[in-house]
Amino acid sequence: MSQLHLWVRAEQRNNETRVGLTPKGAASLLATGMKVSVEHSPTRVISDAAYADAGCQMERPHSWPDAPGDAIIFGLKELPEDGTPLRHRHIMFGHAFKGQPAGLRLLQRFKAGGGTLLDLEYLLDDEGRRVAAFGYWAGYAGAAVALKCWAAQQSGNIAGPITAYDSSTHLLSKLQADLVATGSHRPNALIIGALGRVGKGVADLCTAMGVATTRWDMAETTSGGPFPQVLAHELFFNCVLARPGTPVFVPSDAPTRPRKLSVIGDIACDPDSDFSPIKVYDRTTTWDAPALRVHAEPMLDVTAIDNLPSMLPLESSEDYAEQLLPVLAQLGTPDAAVWTRAAQTFQEHAARL
Incomplete structure (x- = not known):
């Protein structure tokens, strides 16, 4: 049997400096006999030298x-949309299995090249839970951005560009200063999906x-709505992935209804899905323009x-890589259930093309 080869690609998306494998984790895989290649990257939060x-x-x-x-290409975010066929096995967040237009194009590229998408979102344990997730840090950072949006509103403005922080301590210090500067009360918030990461x-x-x-979770939303409590809070955070049966939390006419709600933090962030529970917007926001005024x-x-x-990037990478490492170590195990299920998920969706 040939030596298993994991190839860590350099991310090509703006403002993406995370990585899913740390040098310590790479050393652990190398010790098992796996070959690990890492592309040079001037932006990765962990140095090439390490x-x-x-x-x-x-x-x-970008030589992947x-x-x-037979190399397995490992990255986090999306590949350049150049239409080229994909012949390798890729581990990444593909966002390709919920009918998204870009996801369908990605699946077509895999079909054309004979490759396989092993989607990080669909690496599940025997009970259907994700084996590794960035969710905690998405929620943490997303709440910070929403509060920055609220702080800007207090002076009649809209939030300006955001940036990366060296640590969560640094983020908290800067955010606290922004809130104090408003001279206003602190808002209240409703979180749906509060029990998850x-x-x-x-x-x-x-x-x-x-x-x-x-803090709400499944028990509070089983009625299917409507949920007037959302409009009664100043901030609303959606932490629930869009899927069939997900209730609508913010209907399309919410902006014109009587409300206290002024900022929606859609952390799950799937606006182009038919199942999105937030019906007042249709596109993601960006680091340069984090707020969309609806x-x-x-x-x-x-x-x-x-x-x-x-x-x-550093805290979230280290946390995620630690969660994922035991699963990466199983890549060479032919009957590893996590990888078998991921491959089957891809095959089921590719077969529908």
């Missing part, structure tokens, strides 16, 4: 298309900032950034 010191084979940036055919991250950030929270008076802003953990 990977080289761990024993990884360093490669040219020329990697040996994302919801816990939102709740922890809100607690640190003195924001009172109402109503002017009274103000209602939506923030929905799809790579929030990159605001805290």
Whole structure:
């Protein structure tokens, strides 16, 4: 049997400095006999030198298309949309299994090249839970962005660009200063999905900032709605993935209804899904423009950034990589259930093309 080869690609998306494998984790995989190649990256939060010191084979940036055919290409965010066929096995967040237009194009590329998408979102244990997730840090950072949006509103403005932080301590210090500068009260917030990783991250950030929270999960939303409580809070956080049967939490006419709600933090961030529970916006927001104003008076802003953990790239990378490492170590096990299920999920969706 040939040596298993994991190829860690350099991310090509703006404001994406995270990585799913640390040098310590790479050394652990190398010790099992796996070959680990890592592309040079000037933006990755962990230095190239640290990977080289761990024993990884360093490669040219973005050279993964020329990697040996049996290499498994590992990245986090999306590939450039250049339409080229994909012949390798890829581990990544593909966002391709819910009918998204870009996802369908990605599946077509895999079909054309004969490759396989092993989607990180669909690496599940025997009970259907994700084996690794950035969710906590998405919630934590997403709550911070929503509070920045609220703080800007207090002076009649809209939130300006956001940036990455060296640590969560640094983020909290800067955010506290923004809130104090408003001279206003602290808002209250409703969190739906509060028992999950994302919801816990939102709740922890809100607690640190003195924001009172109402925390809902499945028990509070089984009625299917409507949910007037959403409009009665100043902030609303959606931490529930869009899927068939997900209730609508914010209907399309919410902006014109009587409400206290002024900022929606859609952490799940799937606006182009038919099942999105937030019906007042149709596109993600960005680091340069984190808030989308959907109503002017009274103000209602939506923030929905799809790579929030990159605001805290080192902490989120180290946490995620530690969760994922035991599963990466199973890549060479032919009957490893996590990888078998992921491959089957891809095959089922590709077969529908």
